[in-house]
Amino acid sequence: MYTTPFDYHRAVNLDDALKMLADNPDAKLLAGGHSLIPTMKLRLASPSALIDISALDELRGIRTDGDMLILGAGVTHAELLYDKTVAEYAPLMPDMARWVGDPMVRNRGTVGGVVAHADPAADYPAGLLTLGASFKLKSAGGERVVGVDDYFKGMFETALQEGEIVTEIHIPRQAGKGAYEKFRHPASHYAIVGVAALASPEGVKVAMTGAGPKAVRLTQVEQAIGSDLSDENIKSATENAVDAGSLLSDRFASAEYRAHLAGVLAKRALMRVK
Amino acid sequence: MTQLPDSNYKAPDGPQKYIGKAVKRVEDPRFITGQGHYTDDINVHGQLHAAMLRSPYAHAKIGQIDASAALALKGVHAVLTGQDLADAKVGSIPTGWLLPDLKIPPHPAIAHGEVHYVGDIVAVVIAESRALAEDAVALIEVDLEPLDAVSLGSQALAQGAAEVHPEAPGNVAFNWEIGDAAAADELFKQADHVVSLKIRNHRLVPNAIEPRASLAQYQRSSEEFTLHTTSQNPHIHRLMLAAFVLGIPEHKLRVISPDVGGGFGSKIFQYPEEVIVLFAAKKLNRPVKWAARRSESFVSDMQGRDHESEAQLALSKDGKMLALKVDTIANMGAYLTTFAPAVPTYLYGTLLNGVYKFGAVHAKVTGVFTNTVPVDAYRGAGRPEATYLVERIVSKAASELGMDAAEIRRKNFIQPEDFPYQTPVALVYDSGNYEPALDKALGMLGYQDLLKEQAEGRKNGRYIGIGFSTYVEACGLAPSALVGQLGAQAGQWESAVVRVMPTGKIEVLTGSHSHGQGHETTFAQIAAEEFGIPMEDVVIVHGDTGKMPFGWGTYGSRSAAVGGSALKMALGRIKDKATKIAAHLLEAAPEDIEVADGQFKVKGVPEGGKSFFDVALMAHLAHNLPEGMEPGLEAQYMYDPKNFVYPFGTHIAVVELDADTGHVKMIKYVCVDDCGPLINPLVVEGQVHGGIAQGFGQAILEETVYDEEGNMLTGSFMEYSMPRAEDLPMFEIDHTVTPSPHNPLGVKGIGESGTIASTAAVANAVNDALRAFGHHHVDMPFTPEKVWRAMKGGVQDLGQAADD
Numbered sequence A: 001m002y003t004t005p006f007d008y009h010r011a012v013n014l015d016d017a018l019k020m021l022a023d024n025p026d027a028k029l030l031a032g033g034h035s036l037i038p039t040m041k042l043r044l045a046s047p048s049a050l051i052d053i054s055a056l057d058e059l060r061g062i063r064t065d066g067d068m069l070i071l072g073a074g075v076t077h078a079e080l081l082y083d084k085t086v087a088e089y090a091p092l093m094p095d096m097a098r099w100v101g102d103p104m105v106r107n108r109g110t111v112g113g114v115v116a117h118a119d120p121a122a123d124y125p126a127g128l129l130t131l132g133a134s135f136k137l138k139s140a141g142g143e144r145v146v147g148v149d150d151y152f153k154g155m156f157e158t159a160l161q162e163g164e165i166v167t168e169i170h171i172p173r174q175a176g177k178g179a180y181e182k183f184r185h186p187a188s189h190y191a192i193v194g195v196a197a198l199a200s201p202e203g204v205k206v207a208m209t210g211a212g213p214k215a216v217r218l219t220q221v222e223q224a225i226g227s228d229l230s231d232e233n234i235k236s237a238t239e240n241a242v243d244a245g246s247l248l249s250d251r252f253a254s255a256e257y258r259a260h261l262a263g264v265l266a267k268r269a270l271m272r273v274k
Numbered sequence B: 001m002t003q004l005p006d007s008n009y010k011a012p013d014g015p016q017k018y019i020g021k022a023v024k025r026v027e028d029p030r031f032i033t034g035q036g037h038y039t040d041d042i043n044v045h046g047q048l049h050a051a052m053l054r055s056p057y058a059h060a061k062i063g064q065i066d067a068s069a070a071l072a073l074k075g076v077h078a079v080l081t082g083q084d085l086a087d088a089k090v091g092s093i094p095t096g097w098l099l100p101d102l103k104i105p106p107h108p109a110i111a112h113g114e115v116h117y118v119g120d121i122v123a124v125v126i127a128e129s130r131a132l133a134e135d136a137v138a139l140i141e142v143d144l145e146p147l148d149a150v151s152l153g154s155q156a157l158a159q160g161a162a163e164v165h166p167e168a169p170g171n172v173a174f175n176w177e178i179g180d181a182a183a184a185d186e187l188f189k190q191a192d193h194v195v196s197l198k199i200r201n202h203r204l205v206p207n208a209i210e211p212r213a214s215l216a217q218y219q220r221s222s223e224e225f226t227l228h229t230t231s232q233n234p235h236i237h238r239l240m241l242a243a244f245v246l247g248i249p250e251h252k253l254r255v256i257s258p259d260v261g262g263g264f265g266s267k268i269f270q271y272p273e274e275v276i277v278l279f280a281a282k283k284l285n286r287p288v289k290w291a292a293r294r295s296e297s298f299v300s301d302m303q304g305r306d307h308e309s310e311a312q313l314a315l316s317k318d319g320k321m322l323a324l325k326v327d328t329i330a331n332m333g334a335y336l337t338t339f340a341p342a343v344p345t346y347l348y349g350t351l352l353n354g355v356y357k358f359g360a361v362h363a364k365v366t367g368v369f370t371n372t373v374p375v376d377a378y379r380g381a382g383r384p385e386a387t388y389l390v391e392r393i394v395s396k397a398a399s400e401l402g403m404d405a406a407e408i409r410r411k412n413f414i415q416p417e418d419f420p421y422q423t424p425v426a427l428v429y430d431s432g433n434y435e436p437a438l439d440k441a442l443g444m445l446g447y448q449d450l451l452k453e454q455a456e457g458r459k460n461g462r463y464i465g466i467g468f469s470t471y472v473e474a475c476g477l478a479p480s481a482l483v484g485q486l487g488a489q490a491g492q493w494e495s496a497v498v499r500v501m502p503t504g505k506i507e508v509l510t511g512s513h514s515h516g517q518g519h520e521t522t523f524a525q526i527a528a529e530e531f532g533i534p535m536e537d538v539v540i541v542h543g544d545t546g547k548m549p550f551g552w553g554t555y556g557s558r559s560a561a562v563g564g565s566a567l568k569m570a571l572g573r574i575k576d577k578a579t580k581i582a583a584h585l586l587e588a589a590p591e592d593i594e595v596a597d598g599q600f601k602v603k604g605v606p607e608g609g610k611s612f613f614d615v616a617l618m619a620h621l622a623h624n625l626p627e628g629m630e631p632g633l634e635a636q637y638m639y640d641p642k643n644f645v646y647p648f649g650t651h652i653a654v655v656e657l658d659a660d661t662g663h664v665k666m667i668k669y670v671c672v673d674d675c676g677p678l679i680n681p682l683v684v685e686g687q688v689h690g691g692i693a694q695g696f697g698q699a700i701l702e703e704t705v706y707d708e709e710g711n712m713l714t715g716s717f718m719e720y721s722m723p724r725a726e727d728l729p730m731f732e733i734d735h736t737v738t739p740s741p742h743n744p745l746g747v748k749g750i751g752e753s754g755t756i757a758s759t760a761a762v763a764n765a766v767n768d769a770l771r772a773f774g775h776h777h778v779d780m781p782f783t784p785e786k787v788w789r790a791m792k793g794g795v796q797d798l799g800q801a802a803d804d
Ligand SMILES: Cc1cc2nc3c(=O)[nH]c(=O)nc-3n(C[C@H](O)[C@H](O)[C@H](O)COP(=O)(O)OP(=O)(O)OC[C@H]3O[C@@H](n4cnc5c(N)ncnc54)[C@H](O)[C@@H]3O)c2cc1C
Pocket: A028, A029, A030, A031, A032, A033, A034, A035, A036, A037, A038, A073, A074, A099, A100, A101, A102, A105, A108, A109, A110, A111, A112, A113, A114, A116, A117, A119, A121, A122, A123, A124, A164, A165, A166, A167, A188, A189, A190, A191
């Protein structure tokens, strides 16, 4: 077969999914399948079974709780892009969602899938860092909520434990302007570098994805900006602001180039939030 | 070379009903609604599936192959190895074009002894399902002992380089030369300026949207084979497979290529998988199918381009071009496939004259074996490489001499009165008129205003570049006797049969082949025009050796010029006969009969007349035919052209560099092509659009990259970047019309012009923009980091990408 052989289970509800997950440690959850299936086709992943959670109502839906926007893990990129509540509570999300893949990918791929997969080139982690999001993780044994700063650990590495499912993404209402800028790999259209900026009364936050093993806040840029969003200050705070040292380097983009791009994109994003 | 005979193109004397009209393509409804019928859509009773075990090494010795675990799986019918083919005396995959002293190493369908590139087939599983065959492949254990490998042409020529084949010492496949070296040297002595260029034309993956597929069936009772395969030329496939590889009597092999989803050259060639499924179908007495996965296509479809060249252009101080010298290393990959030796020689060296009046042109080409996927014809085949080199060095000359890039071209054009024009590199250009195309394009562009905008922009950190490509290309290779002298093991004529049925419906059988070109529309237009009958009354049949007369297929933009001409000639025969029948029925002389709107009438007599249907019916009933006339209404014509045809034109690209990131955005694209009379402007436009996108793809995005061990680093669409609609501006397209004098339609071919012209135009545009940073030449592809570094002045980091 294209992939290695695997069993397929369709979960009827969340508890069913959690139970199957607990019973099959080698199984993988299947949401939109737009990260998992490509890796299986290349035989980079070979789970013994797939537990399909894409039809679970419990993971769908967009709602609010006071000033908190709550996204079900199964919300698709396309839903994020067009939903009125999301546009009102966290307009930075659709500003990122429009950059994800193409219409097919946006119609199938899910926000929970992105959060669980933690691809270093995924778009949302940058914005989620600036928004101060947190994630509800459920297992057969219980549930917990982990803040974004503690959640993303490294390349494809998160706080998610074996047997846990991401069920919700919690995003505090966005208090100021946000913007996401992306420089795409010309072939895959994944981020070579993506930068999100958010200017709220608490201060300016800037975060970068794609350039390193995981999305990170650009604290040196944040500090240099302070609350001064003048053109001159944005320019001086972003020029040569990112150190190439820890960044990824490949045939298409060296670490030095990625560092340079991060500065350029930070400048562009900050210009849009002033 | 060939002297041009008298013209046999006659301009139509009145308005035309179908030819020249933008008729919508009749094949499109089925393609865009998913009703296309491709090889992999065909499934037959009892069909088995083949899956290939491909070499992960670029060069390795094959040791033990243990297939026991694979064979133990229920439903696995066979595991085939190179030894099985050798034992059965299956022949080597042939090379269809010979050059003097050409080294042709054996090319077994399944590697035997050694593998020579990543993707070379080591073993094959035949099983009940594709899934099972693929699982079984993973269970085969092969001892592969890696050997030294080499992937870059120039490195393969270096002292001590790994040897790809013992049959080709020093990895040299051939040394080839054209033009007068002494005459060129003499002119270089007289030159005021010499412009030098070190230039790379990088390798591309063709990436047809439909991956290759083959389905073989064997009928034991009659010993007949049927092969459905993704082919641009089923008769060539039959000829090679039958006569050279498998020893099947030619009349016992039927090759069918149903709908084919793009070829771009990559489906011309006779491939290993076709041999394998035919061999297995007979051995197992079951139909066997193989269909490529996209990742297989990357390492098994013959690839394109891959030249490293050095060139010098001699000019006088007023910008007259005197002579051109070119030295090219052509990377042929691991084996020589069907047309491979012709591509960097007769399809390249002969085009290095471009549209200019040179005193002398001399080119030397070294064909080199490497441990990479074989390189063969890819849309344009040699001509894009020639055009890129010539147009790039001409623009570089303009840049170095401080001349306008349009004017240096104009100054050196071959003039209309010079045609037919004998170039210093063998070709005789049939017709041309280069300046009107240039002027029209400049007008569409608003060139002078754009130059001002460019100059203004540069002051403000806005980097616009304007790139020209005034190209000529040669298509419809011919005549057969000439291509035979040049080494082709093929003829280059084309066939047409026009079969009129009793009801007046027409079946046109053509030996040319559509895999996106739109024959079902344009050929029907030609046929319907002849009698003024509805296009719906004509059906075009192609792609089946069991139906069509022998024909050489479609590549090199030959369909309209050669296949269309054959059709036109066959139609003439039908018209003659039908006119005689009509005259007989109308009791008039044939000279007094005219045909229009499907009616034969006596000239000057508007009433009465006989319809095309009446005549067709009578031809078949044969109740009342002219004395001695053979019944029926069917004609065949095998058309062997007198010369190539030479489309030309001007393409201009305008790009803007993002000064922050190095990203190149194409902001405008203008072109004026001359392909002679347009049979269908919509179809022409489609061909030009796709061609421009493809050429842009090479200049900006696409690149096949190998590491030094011969591993392909760009083996998926995650790494290999194809052009998308959003990368391109709206194209502004126009035409001039200079008919070819020597074919009955006057047409010249348009299938490759876009690709041939556009790479150079886009690359020249980027280089024009980079002049602001002191560069005279940076090599494509213009990936953002490369452009960013060039803007920073870091050219030394570009490796062989820069020569100044
Ligand atoms: C052509 C293409 C282009 C793309 N371009 C981009 C892009 O530009 N930017 C971008 O950010 N992404 C891009 N993607 C990735 C896309 O956004 C994916 O949809 C996303 O990364 C994963 O979401 P999914 O729902 O498809 O997850 P799946 O592929 O189904 O799952 C991914 C992983 O997460 C696990 N998982 C899924 N859901 C949960 C859950 N609720 N709890 C716990 N684990 C879970 C799965 O077990 C699996 O390991 C692209 C994908 C493709 C195919």
